[in-house]
Amino acid sequence: MFACARRLGEGGLAGACIGVRSAGGIRRGFVVVVCRACPDPPCARVCPTDALVLRPPGGVRLRAELCIGCGNCVQACPFGAVFWDASQNKPQICVYCGYCARYCPYDVLALEDVASGVQSPAGAG
Amino acid sequence: MLPDDPLRRILYVDLSRRRFWVADRPDLFEDGLGGAGVAIRLLEEECPPGADPLGPENPVILAVGPLVGLFPMASKTVAMFKSPHTGNLGESHAGGRSAVAIRMAGYGAVVLRGASPTPVYVVVEGENVYFRDASALWGLRSSATVGRVIRERERGAGVRTIMRIGRAGERGVTYACVITETYRHFGRLGLGAVFGSKKLKALVVSGRRALPVADRRAYREAYDAVFGAATESPLMQKYHELGTAMNVLPLDSIGALPTRNLRSGRFEGAEAISGENLARGYLGRRVACAHCPVACIHLAALRIPYPNDPYFYKTVMVGYDHEPIYAVGSMLGVGDVAGMLRIIDETDAAGLDVMSTGVVLAWATEALERGLISLQETDGLPLAWGDWETYIRAVGRIADPPNDFYRALGRGVEYAASVYGGADFALAFGGNEMPGYHTGPGCHLTYLTGARHSHLDSAGYSLDQRAAAKKGETLTPEGVADALWEEEAWRQVLASLVVCFFARGVYTPEVVQRALAAAGMPRSADDLARLGAETLARKHAFKVQEGFDPAGLRIPRRILETPSPLGVLEEEFLRRAIARFFERGRG
Numbered sequence: 001m002f003a004c005a006r007r008l009g010e011g012g013l014a015g016a017c018i019g020v021r022s023a024g025g026i027r028r029g030f031v032v033v034v035c036r037a038c039p040d041p042p043c044a045r046v047c048p049t050d051a052l053v054l055r056p057p058g059g060v061r062l063r064a065e066l067c068i069g070c071g072n073c074v075q076a077c078p079f080g081a082v083f084w085d086a087s088q089n090k091p092q093i094c095v096y097c098g099y100c101a102r103y104c105p106y107d108v109l110a111l112e113d114v115a116s117g118v119q120s121p122a123g124a125g
Numbered sequence: 126m127l128p129d130d131p132l133r134r135i136l137y138v139d140l141s142r143r144r145f146w147v148a149d150r151p152d153l154f155e156d157g158l159g160g161a162g163v164a165i166r167l168l169e170e171e172c173p174p175g176a177d178p179l180g181p182e183n184p185v186i187l188a189v190g191p192l193v194g195l196f197p198m199a200s201k202t203v204a205m206f207k208s209p210h211t212g213n214l215g216e217s218h219a220g221g222r223s224a225v226a227i228r229m230a231g232y233g234a235v236v237l238r239g240a241s242p243t244p245v246y247v248v249v250e251g252e253n254v255y256f257r258d259a260s261a262l263w264g265l266r267s268s269a270t271v272g273r274v275i276r277e278r279e280r281g282a283g284v285r286t287i288m289r290i291g292r293a294g295e296r297g298v299t300y301a302c303v304i305t306e307t308y309r310h311f312g313r314l315g316l317g318a319v320f321g322s323k324k325l326k327a328l329v330v331s332g333r334r335a336l337p338v339a340d341r342r343a344y345r346e347a348y349d350a351v352f353g354a355a356t357e358s359p360l361m362q363k364y365h366e367l368g369t370a371m372n373v374l375p376l377d378s379i380g381a382l383p384t385r386n387l388r389s390g391r392f393e394g395a396e397a398i399s400g401e402n403l404a405r406g407y408l409g410r411r412v413a414c415a416h417c418p419v420a421c422i423h424l425a426a427l428r429i430p431y432p433n434d435p436y437f438y439k440t441v442m443v444g445y446d447h448e449p450i451y452a453v454g455s456m457l458g459v460g461d462v463a464g465m466l467r468i469i470d471e472t473d474a475a476g477l478d479v480m481s482t483g484v485v486l487a488w489a490t491e492a493l494e495r496g497l498i499s500l501q502e503t504d505g506l507p508l509a510w511g512d513w514e515t516y517i518r519a520v521g522r523i524a525d526p527p528n529d530f531y532r533a534l535g536r537g538v539e540y541a542a543s544v545y546g547g548a549d550f551a552l553a554f555g556g557n558e559m560p561g562y563h564t565g566p567g568c569h570l571t572y573l574t575g576a577r578h579s580h581l582d583s584a585g586y587s588l589d590q591r592a593a594a595k596k597g598e599t600l601t602p603e604g605v606a607d608a609l610w611e612e613e614a615w616r617q618v619l620a621s622l623v624v625c626f627f628a629r630g631v632y633t634p635e636v637v638q639r640a641l642a643a644a645g646m647p648r649s650a651d652d653l654a655r656l657g658a659e660t661l662a663r664k665h666a667f668k669v670q671e672g673f674d675p676a677g678l679r680i681p682r683r684i685l686e687t688p689s690p691l692g693v694l695e696e697e698f699l700r701r702a703i704a705r706f707f708e709r710g711r712g
Contacts (some may be wrong), residue, residue, distance in 0.1 A: 002197075002416055006345065011195040011336030011644075013229055013284060021283030025273060026307045027424075027442040029410055033283075105356045105418045 003103040017083050017094040032108060035059060035081040035094035043073035043082055043091075052093070057114050062093045126151055127337045127645035132159065132191055132233035135167075138247060138254060140323050141181060141239030145254040147232075154233055158646065159190025160623035161216070162656055163234055164205035165663045171236060174670055178209035178315070179297055179322035181240035187227060188235075190623040191644045193416075194228040194336050195344070197352050198628035200414040202227060203620055208314040209322075210299040210481075210537055211556035213671040214664055215314045216577050219288075220414035221306030223330070224623060226286040230332030237323065246289075246327035248279055251334070259326035263295060267474040268304050271327060281331030288328045291476020293524040294321035298535040300481035300558070304473065308422050308444040309414065312478040313557060313579055339645035347643045351631060356418050360630040364421035368411075369447040370400030372561075377455075379593065379690040381564040381586075384455040385510050386487035386550055387683050390563050390690070394460020394511075398450050402462060409442055414625070421627060427466045443470045448580075451561025452483025457490065458510030471517045475524035481537060484558035486519055488538045492547045502530035502545070539679075549682035554578050555673070563684065565589030565691035566698055567605055573678050573699065574609060574706040576664040581626055583613040593690050600691070602698050606705035610661075617660035618653050665710050675707040 005015040019033035037059030044052040044060045051066035052073060069089040074082045083092040098111030126133060133151040138144075157163040164186045171184035185206045192199035202223040208215030227235060230251050237247075244259035262271050268291035275287050286305050293301035294317030301317030302310045311317075320326075338344040355361050363371060373395055376382040380390035396402060400423075409426025413419060424442040431437040443466045453459060453468040472479045490508040492498045500507065504527050506515050526532040533541045538558055542551035552559040554572035560580035562568040567585030575582025588608055592600050615634075616626065622641075624632045632640075634650055641648050648656070665673075685694050 002194075005335065006348065009338070009341035009344070011338055011344070013194075013225075013333040014335035016333070019283050022276075025269075025276060026412055027269075030412065103352060103418075106420075 003100045007097060007099040014085070014087070015092065017081075017092045018100055019080065019083065033080050034100075034109065035096075036079065037094075037096060037114070042076040042078070046072040046076040048072065052091075059096060060093060061095075062091060064088075064090055067091070126154060126191075127339060129337050130191075130645060131231040131334065131336075132189075132228070134232050136230075136232045136235045136249065136254070137238065138235065138249075139238045140241040140245065140247075140325060143241070143245075143256045150233075154191070157660065158618075158621040158648075158656060159193070159233060160188050160201070160203040160621040161205075161617050161664075162621035162660045163190075164188040164203045164216070165660060165667065167234060167236060168205045168207075168667060169663065171238070172207055176207050178207045178212065178215070179318060181238075181323070183207045183319055183322070185237040185316065185319055185323075186234060187223075187237075188623075189224045189227045189233060190621055191646045192622040192624060192640055193224045195338065195644050196348060196416075196640050197355055198417050198419065198625050198631065199622055200224050200417050201620070201623040201625050202311075203623055204303070204311050204316050206316060206319050207671065208299075209297070209318045210313075210315040211578065211673075213668040213673045214576055215316065215319070216664070217302075217311040217313055217316050218581075218620065218623070218626075219303070219305050219309045219311045220417070220625060221286055221309035222284070222415040223286040223288060223305050223309070225415040226284065226330040226332065228336070229284060229334055230330050231334055235328075235330070237325065237328075240322060241324040244324045244326050246275060246329065247325065249328070249330040250281065251332045259324075262326050264292065266292070268476045269307060269474060272304070272307055275327055275329060279329050281329070284333045285329055285331030288330075289476075290317040290320045290326060291474060291524065293476040293535075294318055295326075296524060296526070296535070297321055298477060298523060299537055300478040301476050302478045304476060306414075308412070308424065310478070312480065314577065315478075317476050317478075337645065338643055340643060344643040347639045351636060351640065352418065354631045354636075355628065358631075361419045361628070364419050364627050367400035367404055368421050368423040368445075370403055370423065370445055370450055372447040373399045373450055373455075374401065376562065376564070379564070380688070381562055381589075381690050382455050383451060383552075383559065383561060383563050385458045386456065386484075386491045387552055387559070387563060387687050388491075390687060392455040392458075392460070394458070395455065397460045397462050398454040398465055400447075403445060407462065407466070417625065419627070425466050427463060427470070429467070441470060444473075445469060448561050449479040449483075452480045453486075453516065456483045456487045456561075457513075457516055459513045459516070460511065461513055464513030468513055468516050468520065471520045475520055477520065477523060480560060481558040482520060482523065484552050485523070485534050485538045485541065486516055488541065488547060488551050489519070489534060491550055492545060495547065497546045498530065502528070504528055504531065548679070552681050552683060553679075554681075555678060562586040562589075563687065563689050565592065565689045566600060566602075566694055566702065567592070567609070569680075569684055569694065570605055570609055570699060570702050570706070573680070573703055574606070574675075575613060576661065576668065581616075583609040583616065585609055589689070589691055602701035603705050606702040606709065610706055610709045614654070614657035614661050617657040617664075621656065621660065662710060665707070675703055678703060
C-alpha cells in the first residue's frame with residue numbers, strides 16, 4: 001500500500017491502488033486487494049461515459065477527463081479493487097507498474113506479463 | 126516541519142462532555158519531534174501534580190512521529206499517562222496499525238480527557254469523531270469478542286486500529302493492558318485500567334491521507350536504504366525467523382531464564398517452550414504491524430478439544446514472544462507448551478499484561494508453598510508449579526476478583542507482598558514486575574533505573590551478554606550506569622520518531638538524520654542527542670514529581686540469591702550504579 005502511494009512521490013496512503021485488510025480479524029490472516037486486470041472488466045462495462053478504456057489483454061485505463069465521479073465502477077468490482085480518490089472524486093485505477101511487487105518481501109505480489117507469459121517477481125518491468 | 130504536514134494537529138477528546146476539537150501545535154513537534162518527546166510535554170500540560178491515576182484528571186496521550194506513514198518500521202504509538210501501577214510515569218508503546226492509523230487520520234497526537242459517565246467507545250474517522258454506546262460490550266468475557274463486534278460494526282477495514290480493553294481494564298487491575306489488532310499490546314503500567322476508569326471500552330481510529338515529503342527523490346532513496354537494510358541484511362533476522370522466542374534456549378543454557386519465581390535460572394522444560402519447538406509444532410502464521418516488512422508477530426495454531434465431545438475441536442491463534450513464554454512458562458514451571466499457550470490466551474481474553482500476571486502468580490505460588498497464604502486466600506485454587514489448568518482459573522480470578530486476595534494480586538506483586546509478606550521473593554522493580562532475563566547486573570539495573578522499569582528502556586541484558594562473551598572484561602557500576610543512560614537517552618529519539626526498538630540496528634543516527642531530512646524535519650546529530658537527553662530528563666522529573674525516589678528503590682532479595690551467569694549479584698554494586706545513573710540525569 002505504501003509503495004503504491006510512494007510511486008507518486010508522496011507518503012501516506014491516499015494514492016494507493018492496493019488494499020490490505022484482515023480476513024475477518026487478524027487471527028485469520030490478511031487479504032491483499034489488487035486489480036487482477038480482468039480480460040472482460042465489469043468496471044468498464046458500467047461506466048456511463050466510457051472513461052474506463054479497455055487495455056488488452058486485461059485491465060483498464062482511466063481517462064480522467066471523461067469521468068463524472070458516479071462511482072459505478074467501485075460497486076461493480078467484486079474484489080473492491082477500484083479505490084477512490086476523495087480529493088478528486090474519481091476512481092484510482094492500478095496502472096500495472098509493478099512498483100508494489102518490488103517492496104513485497106514475501107513474494108505475495110508479482111508483476112506478470114500476460115501477453116508474453118513472462119513473470120518478473122521483482123517488478124523489474 | 127513541512128507546512129502541510131498534519132503531524133502538528135492534536136485531537137482532543139473530552140469524554141466527560143463528549144466533545145472534541147483539534148489544536149495546531151507545531152511548537153510541540155518542533156521541540157519534541159513526536160512520540161515520547163511530544164507525549165511527555167503533553168503529559169506535563171495535561172496531568173495535574175498528584176492526580177489520581179484512575180480519576181478523570183488523568184489524561185491519556187497517544188503520540189506518533191514524523192517518520193510514521195513515511196518509513197518502514199516507524200510503526201509505534203507512544204501512550205503516556207500517570208500509571209495506576211507505579212503511581213508515577215505511565216508509558217507504553219504498541220504497534221499493530223495504531224501509529225499508521227493515527228497519522229493517516231491526520232493527527233500527530235490524540236489526547237483523551239475526562240471520563241464518560243457510561244461505557245462508550247470512540248470512533249475517529251479522519252476529521253469526524255463519534256461517541257458510541259458501549260454498555261452492551263461492558264463485561265464481555267473476552268477482549269477478542271470486543272474486537273470482533275467493533276470490526277463488524279465500524280468502517281475502515283485495513284486502515285484502522287481498534288484499541289480495546291478487557292474485563293481487567295474495566296475492573297481497574299493496575300496492570301490491565303490495551304490490546305490493539307488482537308496481537309499487539311499497550312502492556313505494562315496499566316493503560317487498560319485508565320481506559321476502564323474513563324469507561325472507555327475501545328478507541329477506533331482510521332484514515333488514509335497523503336503525507337508530503339521535502340524532496341521526492343531524496344525520500345525514495347532514503348526509503349530504499351532503510352528497506353534494504355531491513356530486508357537484506359542480517360540486522361532483523363532474529364525477529365524475522367523464530368521471533369523473540371529464539372531467546373529461550375540461549376538464556377536457559379547460560380542460566381539466565383527466570384524459572385519458578387527465579388529460584389533458578391534454568392528450566393528443564395525450556396526445550397518444549399523454545400522458539401524452535403513452537404516453530405516446529407505450532408507456528409501457524411506470521412504477521413506484521415502496518416508498514417513493517419519484518420513480520421515478527423508469531424502466532425501459534427492451538428487446537429483445543431471440547432471437554433465432553435469427541436472429535437470436536439476449535440483452533441485458536443495465540444501470539445507468542447519471549448516475554449509471555451518466560452512469564453507464564455518458565456516462571457510458573459509450565460513446560461507443557463499447549464498449556465502455556467492456553468494461559469497466554471486466557472490472559473489476553475481478560476486484558477491483563479501477561480508479564481505482570483506471570484510474576485504475580487509465581488509469587489502467589491511460592492507464598493502458598495511457604496504458608497504465607499492458604500487455600501482460603503486462593504479461593505480454593507491449589508496453585509502449583511506447572512499446573513496450567515489451575516493458573517488459567519487464577520487468571521480469571523485476577524480479572525474478576527472473588528476476594529481481597531485476588532484484589533491485592535490485581536494491584537501487583539509489590540502491593541500483594543506488602544499485605545501478605547514475602548517481599549524478598551516479590552519480583553518487582555520500581556513497582557513493575559520483572560521481565561524475562563536474569564543475565565547479570567545490567568538487566569536488573571535496567572529494570573531499576575529505566576523510566577518505565579522495562580527491559581526495553583535500556584536493554585541492560587545485552588551489556589551482560591557482551592560481558593559474558595568477552596571473558597576478562599568486568600563490569601563496573603559506573604560503566605554500566607553510563608552505558609544504560611546513553612542507551613536510554615538514544616532510545617528516547619527512536620521513541621519520538623516513532624521507530625520500533627527492534628529496528629534500532631537499522632535506524633542508526635545517520636539513517637535517522639537522513640530520514641528526518643526527507644520528512645522535512647532536518648536535525649543534526651547534536652540536536653538528536655539533546656532531544657534524547659532532554660526527553661529522558663523530563664520523564665524523570667515527572668516521576669520524581671509523582672513521588673519516585675531512586676534511593677528508595679527496593680531490590681528484591683531473590684535476585685541476589687540466585688546466581689546469574691556473571692556470578693552472584695551484589696547489592697552494593699547495584700546501589701552504586703543506581704546513584705550514578707540518576708546523578709548523570711541531573712548533570
